[in-house]
Amino acid sequence: MPTVTVNGTPVTFGENEKLNCVQAAQRAGMEIPHYCWHPELSVVASCRMCLVEVGDVKPDGSVAMQPKLFPGCQTPVKDGMVVVSNSPKVETAQKATLEYLLLNHPLDCPVCDQAGECGLQDYSYEYGRGYSRLDEPKNLKPDKDYIGEQITLFTDRCIMCTRCVRFTREFSGTGELQVINRGSKEEIDIFPGEPCDNKLSGNVVDLCPVGALCSKDFLYQQRVWWLKGKDSACAGCSNNCSIRIDQNNDTVYRVVPRPNPRLQAGGHFMCDDGRFGWKYVHSENRLTQPSGPGGVTDWTAVLTGVRETLVKGAAESPKRVAAIISPWATVEEAYLLCSYLKGLSPDIRIGLGPVRVVGEDDTYPKDPAGRPVEPVRFTIRAEKCPNRRGVEAVLQHFQGTILQGSQLVKAAGAGELDVVYVLGGDPELGYSDDDVAALSRVKTLIVEDLLASPLTRAATYVLAGGSWAEKDGTIVNHQGLAQAIRRAIRGPGDARQDGRILSELAQRRGLYHATTVRQELAGVVPALAALIVGDLGDEGIDLTGPAAPVATLQTAGSSN
Amino acid sequence: MAVAAQDVIWAEPPKIGFWESTYLPAILTGLGITTKHVINYKPVTLQYPEVEPDLPVHYKGIHRLNRDEKERVKCVACMMCATACPADCITIVAAAAPKDDPLWVDRDKYPASFEIDELKCIYCGMCEEACPCDAIELTHIYDVTGTTRSEMIYDKEKLLAVYDETKNHPKDPPRTHRGALSGTSEFSTLPPLGPATPVLNDDRSAKAPTPGVIRPTH
Numbered sequence: 001m002p003t004v005t006v007n008g009t010p011v012t013f014g015e016n017e018k019l020n021c022v023q024a025a026q027r028a029g030m031e032i033p034h035y036c037w038h039p040e041l042s043v044v045a046s047c048r049m050c051l052v053e054v055g056d057v058k059p060d061g062s063v064a065m066q067p068k069l070f071p072g073c074q075t076p077v078k079d080g081m082v083v084v085s086n087s088p089k090v091e092t093a094q095k096a097t098l099e100y101l102l103l104n105h106p107l108d109c110p111v112c113d114q115a116g117e118c119g120l121q122d123y124s125y126e127y128g129r130g131y132s133r134l135d136e137p138k139n140l141k142p143d144k145d146y147i148g149e150q151i152t153l154f155t156d157r158c159i160m161c162t163r164c165v166r167f168t169r170e171f172s173g174t175g176e177l178q179v180i181n182r183g184s185k186e187e188i189d190i191f192p193g194e195p196c197d198n199k200l201s202g203n204v205v206d207l208c209p210v211g212a213l214c215s216k217d218f219l220y221q222q223r224v225w226w227l228k229g230k231d232s233a234c235a236g237c238s239n240n241c242s243i244r245i246d247q248n249n250d251t252v253y254r255v256v257p258r259p260n261p262r263l264q265a266g267g268h269f270m271c272d273d274g275r276f277g278w279k280y281v282h283s284e285n286r287l288t289q290p291s292g293p294g295g296v297t298d299w300t301a302v303l304t305g306v307r308e309t310l311v312k313g314a315a316e317s318p319k320r321v322a323a324i325i326s327p328w329a330t331v332e333e334a335y336l337l338c339s340y341l342k343g344l345s346p347d348i349r350i351g352l353g354p355v356r357v358v359g360e361d362d363t364y365p366k367d368p369a370g371r372p373v374e375p376v377r378f379t380i381r382a383e384k385c386p387n388r389r390g391v392e393a394v395l396q397h398f399q400g401t402i403l404q405g406s407q408l409v410k411a412a413g414a415g416e417l418d419v420v421y422v423l424g425g426d427p428e429l430g431y432s433d434d435d436v437a438a439l440s441r442v443k444t445l446i447v448e449d450l451l452a453s454p455l456t457r458a459a460t461y462v463l464a465g466g467s468w469a470e471k472d473g474t475i476v477n478h479q480g481l482a483q484a485i486r487r488a489i490r491g492p493g494d495a496r497q498d499g500r501i502l503s504e505l506a507q508r509r510g511l512y513h514a515t516t517v518r519q520e521l522a523g524v525v526p527a528l529a530a531l532i533v534g535d536l537g538d539e540g541i542d543l544t545g546p547a548a549p550v551a552t553l554q555t556a557g558s559s560n
Numbered sequence: 561m562a563v564a565a566q567d568v569i570w571a572e573p574p575k576i577g578f579w580e581s582t583y584l585p586a587i588l589t590g591l592g593i594t595t596k597h598v599i600n601y602k603p604v605t606l607q608y609p610e611v612e613p614d615l616p617v618h619y620k621g622i623h624r625l626n627r628d629e630k631e632r633v634k635c636v637a638c639m640m641c642a643t644a645c646p647a648d649c650i651t652i653v654a655a656a657a658p659k660d661d662p663l664w665v666d667r668d669k670y671p672a673s674f675e676i677d678e679l680k681c682i683y684c685g686m687c688e689e690a691c692p693c694d695a696i697e698l699t700h701i702y703d704v705t706g707t708t709r710s711e712m713i714y715d716k717e718k719l720l721a722v723y724d725e726t727k728n729h730p731k732d733p734p735r736t737h738r739g740a741l742s743g744t745s746e747f748s749t750l751p752p753l754g755p756a757t758p759v760l761n762d763d764r765s766a767k768a769p770t771p772g773v774i775r776p777t778h
Binding site for chain 2: 108109110111115143154219220221223225226
């Protein structure tokens with residue numbers, strides 16, 4: 001296997017693998033500082049932060065180093081190469097590079113949103129010098145708040161790494177951003193009247209290693225060291241981009257993409273729909289308490305009422321009892337509801353709720369006219385729900401077939417149903433007025449949802465559920481990748497996460513624990529057997545993969 | 561880890577002599593101190609409130625928010641004080657400065673609201689120490705009262721009013737001078753800052769009068 005020596009540590013890589021010095025060092029657990037290089041973008045080697053010494057091992061065993069420094073991002077590694085990033089020569093170059101980058105950089109860390117997660121701060125601390133030798137006034141450039149609907153530019157903070165420019169040119173293909181002027185007058189700007197408003201524009205804020213490009217949505221909301229992040233997955237469409245939810249005091253302030261090699265573009269990017277589309281989590285319209293007939297708002301009383309209704313319905317005429325599980329429910333919730341209802345009576349019908357499809361799949365990059373260009377690097381799915389595949393797998397197992405919820409709605413409208421349990425979660429409801437009218441004809445309508453809607457107003461029992469940021473569970477994306485979503489915040493008022501509601505409805509022992517339920521259902525549902533590992537890790541588990549472990553009933557849930 | 565025998569030092573109690581064992585010298589010394597205090601009586605208690613204490617200049621009383629040369633609030637809402645505060649009594653809501661107003665054109669961020677709960681505060685002065693732009697300072701005022709708890713939550717206007725009241729008081733000179741980080745600090749009046757890391761010997765600036773900072777030789 002080819003081997004490269006980084007700072008004395010041998011690093012092996014594959015025969016056909018193309019690595020640069022930065023990646024080889026990362027593999028050895030070492031850091032070569034860099035600003036302009038990004039794994040998903042082209043290499044320009046313009047920031048000069050990754051300068052390293054490069055050499056070769058000669059046949060007689062001696063090492064011949066090149067006299068000049070090389071940019072590590074632009075230098076591919078080959079067998080027998082020697083890379084040195086900690087010699088005095090390299091360290092002096094790093095110091096000098098940082099000094100130049102900081103020449104015109106304002107010292108406005110106190111008011112800069114990036115402070116605390118800033119590449120300049122980190123590298124200055126690690127590789128730079130702790131003082132400035134500049135005694136001249138700094139070059140001040142005017143701020144530009146017109147860059148985009150969501151983006152503002154603090155021009156004087158920019159270090160001209162051109163990551164954002166390359167992103168809009170290569171990845172989104174829209175090419176709104178460009179460098180204007182030359183030399184010390186260089187600035188990032190847009191063409192007049194052509195703001196950077198594409199569906200992936202929010203990514204340039206993440207790409208910016210300094211605080212130059214900022215998100216208007218997050219600007220001055222929080223200092224980043226106050227935010228507590230929780231690894232999760234975006235529920236905006238069936239891509240389930242891996243994200244980190246940043247919250248403080250039970251308020252979500254932003255979501256940012258989290259690298260995940262199993263997802264498109266390595267998980268480095270996400271679309272603006274997902275990035276800014278979670279605001280319903282803090283909607284004033286959220287259900288904050290359960291309710292039942294006679295103005296009952298106590299969870300125990302409401303759940304007892306629901307349970308009695310379902311048990312009575314299942315005993316008298318199970319064919320007139322049905323449930324609709326939204327594709328916004330997690331696998332665990334679908335399993336809990338299915339196993340409970342099918343345990344009451346196998347004749348209870350369970351359907352898949354409305355799968356909201358908006359337009360067509362939106363692919364990037366695009367050409368200047370907005371037409372998609374091959375090869376596709378990023379797709380925003382038209383299917384605006386996170387877990388259709390997961391819920392379908394559970395339904396398929398418990399019922400042998402996937403019953404569409406629309407059939408049950410029709411049956412309800414025809415007066416064929418007495419009790420309907422609607423497990424929601426879609427912030428845009430997904431039921432038309434006709435559907436609501438049909439469902440309100442049943443004797444007892446039980447709705448578990450997060451936002452108040454015509455459906456909850458028509459319901460006999462309303463269960464205040466949790467949004468995707470408030471629950472633990474598993475969601476399966478369009479390609480069969482099961483990822484864990486994690487409870488980042490507590491819900492408003494008395495709202496509870498759906499897993500807990502269903503767990504208490506089914507009178508299961510102990511507290512709701514997603515990992516335990518996940519392992520239990522892995523033993524029951526063969527299509528989801530790979531979930532037996534319980535902890536899905538940062539990257540999730542591919543359910544379609546050949547290496548999916550085989551689950552057995554004995555291990556599943558035995559700890560509970 | 562066991563301690564090796566040669567590392568153990570055995571301590572012996574000192575031997576007590578004859579006079580010491582009678583306790584008389586100790587008693588006489590004690591009586592001497594008592595007599596000295598009786599003869600040279602200096603009261604340490606004050607007849608407060610008739611007599612007010614003469615507080616040292618570093619006394620830490622209630623806070624003030626300083627104003628800059630344009631009479632704007634100096635604070636840039638960096639929230640360093642709120643981060644440093646061990647009592648969690650500072651609540652700041654930041655906003656973009658109103659750039660349409662010519663008064664604010666050179667500022668990016670300012671505190672839309674700034675509240676200090678003076679009842680929660682433990683007057684440790686960490687906020688003053690953390691402030692990069694000399695905006696928050698503790699004054700000599702200690703006798704504040706309020707009839708409700710909410711009255712003791714000082715907002716931005718109240719804190720600025722404290723500044724207006726105390727800015728010319730001899731006990732409250734501007735205390736912090738080294739706030740070179742922010743646009744609102746008096747950068748031109750500052751002495752050159754020393755380097756945060758050692759200056760390399762072969763560095764051009766090592767020969768400067770103040771190492772780490774090159775000043776023009778005029």
